[in-house]
Amino acid sequence: MITTSGLTKSFDLEGGSILALAPLDHRIEKGSFVSIVGPSGCGKSTFLRLIAGLEDASGGTIKLDTGSAKRPVGFVFQDAVLLPWKTVRDNIRFPLDTAGVRRDEGNRIVGELIDLVGLTGFEDALPKQLSGGMRQRAAIARALSDDPPILLMDEPFSAVDLLTRETLNDELLRIWQRTGKTILLVTHSVEEAAYLGGEVMVMSPRPGRLKKTYTVDLPHPRGEATKLDPAYHQLVAELRQDMRETD
Numbered sequence: 212m213i214t215t216s217g218l219t220k221s222f223d224l225e226g227g228s229i230l231a232l233a234p235l236d237h238r239i240e241k242g243s244f245v246s247i248v249g250p251s252g253c254g255k256s257t258f259l260r261l262i263a264g265l266e267d268a269s270g271g272t273i274k275l276d277t278g279s280a281k282r283p284v285g286f287v288f289q290d291a292v293l294l295p296w297k298t299v300r301d302n303i304r305f306p307l308d309t310a311g312v313r314r315d316e317g318n319r320i321v322g323e324l325i326d327l328v329g330l331t332g333f334e335d336a337l338p339k340q341l342s343g344g345m346r347q348r349a350a351i352a353r354a355l356s357d358d359p360p361i362l363l364m365d366e367p368f369s370a371v372d373l374l375t376r377e378t379l380n381d382e383l384l385r386i387w388q389r390t391g392k393t394i395l396l397v398t399h400s401v402e403e404a405a406y407l408g409g410e411v412m413v414m415s416p417r418p419g420r421l422k423k424t425y426t427v428d429l430p431h432p433r434g435e436a437t438k439l440d441p442a443y444h445q446l447v448a449e450l451r452q453d454m455r456e457t458d
């Protein structure tokens with residue numbers, strides 16, 4: 212459902228250009244959960260931004276097989292970029308209002324999403340009244356509001372404490388299983404990548420290229436038992452080794 216062929220991206224800099232992404236050929240199946248790891252500057256964000264259409268490719272192609280979806284991708288960034296003067300409800304419904312969705316239909320969708328991300332009771336709160344984790348929940352709901360088949364997440368949980376992060380990881384897996392979205396998640400945590408992903412893409416820098424992909428066979432639903440599974444520890448160790456080699 213996401214196919215890249217010879218995808219490259221270079222940025223013009225004073226006195227030359229930098230190749231942020233070397234030719235990338237990859238295929239991501241519909242409904243999969245793909246974690247992306249690699250050292251700083253290896254092109255992880257650039258890859259997501261190209262898929263989202265926020266950057267133009269310098270070469271090659273990206274094919275998104277997303278049928279008749281109005282908007283193929285939703286994006287969740289490291290910091291929840293919520294409108295500070297709007298309530299949780301109005302932030303989540305903002306893309307729906309922009310798309311001209313009828314008010315009663317919008318109310319129904321927003322109600323379901325608030326329930327899905329566990330923000331019931333906080334519909335009328337302003338972003339400043341929420342914890343970091345709750346703001347990220349609202350950002351996920353907003354990214355899902357007009358039902359994009361693909362959810363792109365760029366280090367979505369790196370600014371929250373470890374316990375909240377683990378809870379949000381489990382919530383995200385539940386959301387993924389309930390919605391069937393294709394999820395691509397960039398993370399600096401190899402533990403998070405292994406715990407969440409069905410596939411892990413390992414990238415290396417200068418220029419950014421796909422070094423390796425792992426298929427993760429850990430069973431679902433994942434939970435505390437996953438973290439005790441020797442196969443999980445083996446994968447984390449291999450990913451850590453890959454990161455050392457690419458740094």
Ligand SMILES: Nc1ncnc2c1ncn2[C@@H]1O[C@H](COP(=O)(O)OP(=O)(O)OP(=O)(O)O)[C@@H](O)[C@H]1O
Pocket residue numbers: 222223229230231249250251252253254255256257258419
């Ligand atoms: N708008 C831009 N202009 C110039 N160079 C850029 C731009 N965006 C990214 N780059 C360069 O492209 C390379 C890849 O950047 P990118 O942000 O995709 O890496 P990353 O793997 O997401 O890094 P990090 O883990 O630190 O977020 C880096 O060398 C970066 O400096």
